[in-house]
Amino acid sequence: MTARIRPHSGAPYARIMSVGSYRPERVVTNAEVCERIDSTDEWIRERSGIVERRYAAPDETVVDLSVAAAEKALAGAGITADQVGFVLVATVTHPYQTPSAASEVAYRLGAVNAAATDISSACAGFCYGLAMAQDLVRGGSADYVIVVGVEKLTDWIDLDDRATAFIFADGAGAVVVGPSDEPAIGPVVWGSDGSQHDAICMTQSLIDYRDNGGPRFPTLSMQGQQVFRWAVSNGSLTAQQALDRAGVTADDLDAFIPHQANMRITDAMIRALKLPEHVPVARDIETTGNTSAASIPIAMDRMLSTGEVPHGGTALLIGFGAGLAYAAQVVTLP
């Protein structure tokens, strides 16, 4: 016979309780990047809006960066590590096939009761993780979830490639998601378009590198114009759908926090969205570079800590990148 399984359910809603970030210490200027590529400070600023970025130390790992950001988020949430039921780490730069970065992050945080796994959705990874965290809390599978967005992209880019070297950088951001009596994370609008899987990809697989060698270890490559076009057209559409599904208008927003891909993409997206001028826009890329999965929580932390946006304000988040994968949602800021 089929035994009746006891039903279970979680919190009515979920919210972001806190955010923390870690920007590595070493500042790398455009001038330093241009020591290895044929470019100029002016060209880089014009094409990307990046003035400087942060590089992790050679011995700093993806796990180290994650723990540094997650410890701050945990402290901000006012919960203890053993209350955490799940640790999600969004990253594409953890240099091991297994085990996950998340398992080690959970262990080092003291999250002894947490399940843990990694999310491989590149620059959309944080928004993917946030949507999953909300469902874990509302579904009753975890009381509290830590979502980390982290990258050490400097290990996986070609510092001699003038198309990508100036864009990418290292960093980590984390949030704690927990129960809420009021809706505070809107419905996610997300997807992936595998037909464009080669728009942002690795130059070769590690197996090909092992078997065929060749001069170059696999690194990230990107079709800039193709990605730009997709990000602006798909991104503005997705962002608008996230607003519509949350029942919020652009006029209601206290912040627009898109993935910090390129200042030009952000500007084009603002135009396409017809975002009102009074809405503050994350422009953290200027001093942090593109940190893929980490960029949204790092930018969120900065906007809150500088007072540019209010705690409890309403923000539109959108991540988009390799896959091509994308996800957007409206949230109440911690």
Add this chain to the structure above:
Amino acid sequence: MSQEILDGLAVIVNEVAGVPVADIQPDKSFIDDLDIDSLSMVEVVMAAEDKWGVKIPDSEVKNLRTVGDAVAYIEKSTA
């Protein structure tokens, strides 16, 4: 050459890149004369696609060297 498409394109280029409308003439090169970089060019193309309901694939964009090239392509696509 369609004056109407030229005028429409001039408005788009002006909005995307701030180039004065009067400077946007058929013989002008987007890159060399109007200082439109590759990313702005993508934005111009996207706006043109919306306005005239045409498709301008990435592979075609690099062939549109001058304003006249773009007008001719849009004219041909809408014919």
